[in-house]
Amino acid sequence: MIINKHIMRTTNEKQVLQQIVNAGPISRSQISRxxxxxxxxxxxxxSQLLHEGLIREVGHGVSTRNGGRKPVMALLNVGxxxxxxxxxxxxxxxMITCRLDGRSDNYESVSTRDVDLTTVLDMIDERIANTIAASDSRLLGIAFGLDGVIYENQILSAALKGFKSFDLAKYFSDKFQVPVVLENLANESxxxxxxxxxxxxxxDLIxxxxxxxxxxxxxxxxxxxxxxxxxxxNIGTCPLADRYHEGSSSTVNHFVAEGPVLQRIMAYQHIDRVDVNRIRRDYLGHRPELIAILDEFAFYLGxxxxxxxxxxxxxxIIVNAPILELLPEVMDQVREHVDRLSIRRKAPLLLSKNAKEASLTGGASAIIHKALGLDDLQLTFKNERSAVLEEVES
Known part of the structure; x- marks a missing residue:
């Protein structure tokens, strides 16, 4: 079997860059080993990566036991x-901006209540343009995440009206002349x-x-x-048997999705907007209406x-849900319901460490892979930003 030299060269380049991203600062001799x-x-x-500006040298490492010259260490050039x-x-x-080492900043959340698709796109366009104008380095790519089915960078179905079959990737790639990656929120998480x-x-995780x-x-x-x-x-549309009515069923979305659960909470509270502080207060006060709603949620999620x-x-299995970030104690109820099931495999059930930004940061990783030409290789980042709980909209 003869391996094409160009393909082999490309593979080697990718692996060397992967080593510098994941293990830097690292020396050439260590990469070789x-x-x-x-x-x-x-x-x-x-030398090629250094010339292109993708990596930078950051001093010297420790020499070997036999002495000799100290090795030059290299890092990914996040600038x-x-x-x-x-x-x-x-x-x-x-929206977040993210450096090539995975560290993010400039988080922004913008309401689009009662706004049409064209206006939403204009709002996003404006914020991207403002970010470019304020930055002293260049934009390498954009990632978009949304609920729906996405395949080969095309939206096949979407929870949001107007997005199905709309070529979102081409729209923004043409505008800003950078690669654009589309993904659904669950895959980004x-x-x-x-x-x-x-x-x-x-x-192997879910x-x-x-x-x-x-x-x-x-x-x-x-x-x-x-x-x-x-x-x-795409489990939200799967049928789920009703807990109390034999032979009756509805969808996973009906029992577990954020909207229906919050609507039930707002209904007993007689308000039309979500009040996260009141939800937390009612939970700690063992308000029976809230406890009953959360028990139903925990049962079906289990x-x-x-x-x-x-x-x-x-x-x-890692669960990413604002309601569970607000009330992490409910996850113990979920685990209890799973423990009662007669199933062979019971994987550890964990809460995401960063429910608010997990999908955003996962999208950033996807476009970093694309920008660096490392789509098929594992990159490991450390995001040092602290998570802040954000109020959930109804």
């Missing part, structure tokens, strides 16, 4: 450029758990996001599993997570 490549090949690639990640939800969009929170630990819809992002053997036409993880655990046998 890690990859089992000869030092001349590594030095040639290293080379930045990416933007945007999530579009039912009544708002959120799964990327975050793989690349940030898990720090390479979880090779991230369940509970927003306008309930969806699962599935990582199998370190790679995102999309299924036929990107339909994997059924969903139990089925996923038994079917996919992941290393872990």
């Amino acid at each position: 890690n990859l089992c490549l000869n030092k001349v090949t590594v030095s040639d690639i290293y 080379y450029g930045y990416v933007i990640s945007i999530n579009i939800l039912r009544s708002r969009f959120s 799964a990327i975050y758990e793989r690349d940030f929170a898990g720090e390479g630990v979880y090779q 991230s369940v996001t509970i927003r306008d819809q309930v969806a699962a992002g599935i990582v199998a053997d370190g790679h995102l599993y999309r299924g036929h036409n990107g339909e994997a993880g 059924k969903v997570l139990g089925d996923l655990s038994n079917t996919f046998a992941p290393d872990a």
Whole structure:
């Protein structure tokens, strides 16, 4: 078997850059040892990356026991450029800028209540343009996340009106002349758990996001599993048997999605907007109406997570839900319901460490992979930003 030299060269370049991203600061000799490549090949690639400005040298490491010259250490040059990640939800969009090492800043959440699609696109366009104008480095790519089915960068179905079949990627790629990646929120959250929170630990995981819809992002053997036409993880429309009425059923979205649960809470509170402080106060005060609603939510979510655990046998299932970030104690009820199920596989059930920004940061990772030409390779980041609870809109 003869391996094409150009393909082999490209593979080596990708692996050297991957080493610098994941293990930097790192020396050329250490890269050579890690990859089992000869030092001349590594030095040639290293020099090219340095010339392009993708990496930078940051001093010297420790010499070997035999003495000799101290090795020069290299890091990814985070000043080379930045990416933007945007999530579009039912009544708002959120946005972060992110450096190439995964560290993010400039979080912004913008209400789009009673705003049409064209205006939403104009609002996003304006904020991207403002970010570019204020930055002293260049934009390398944009990621968009939304609820729906997305395949090969096309929106096949969406919870938001007007987005189905709209070529969002081309629209913004043409405007800003950068690559654009589209992904659904659950897949973005799964990327975050793989690349940030898990720090390479979880090779088989499921991230369940509970927003306008309930969806699962599935990582199998370190790679995102999309299924036929990107339909994997579309669990919100699956039927779920009613707890009290035998033979009756509704969808997972009806029992577990954020909107219906919050509507039930607002109904007993006789208000038309979500008050997170009151929800927390009622929970700590054991308000019976709230306790009953949350018990229903925990029961049905337990059924969903139990089925996923038994079917996919992941290393872990991570739940991303604002209601559980507000009331993490409810997750213990969910675990109790799963423990009662007669299933063989019960994976650890965890809460996302950053429910508010997980999908945004996962989107940033996806576009960083694209910008660096490392789509098929594992990158491990450490995001040092602290999460801040954001009020949930009805």
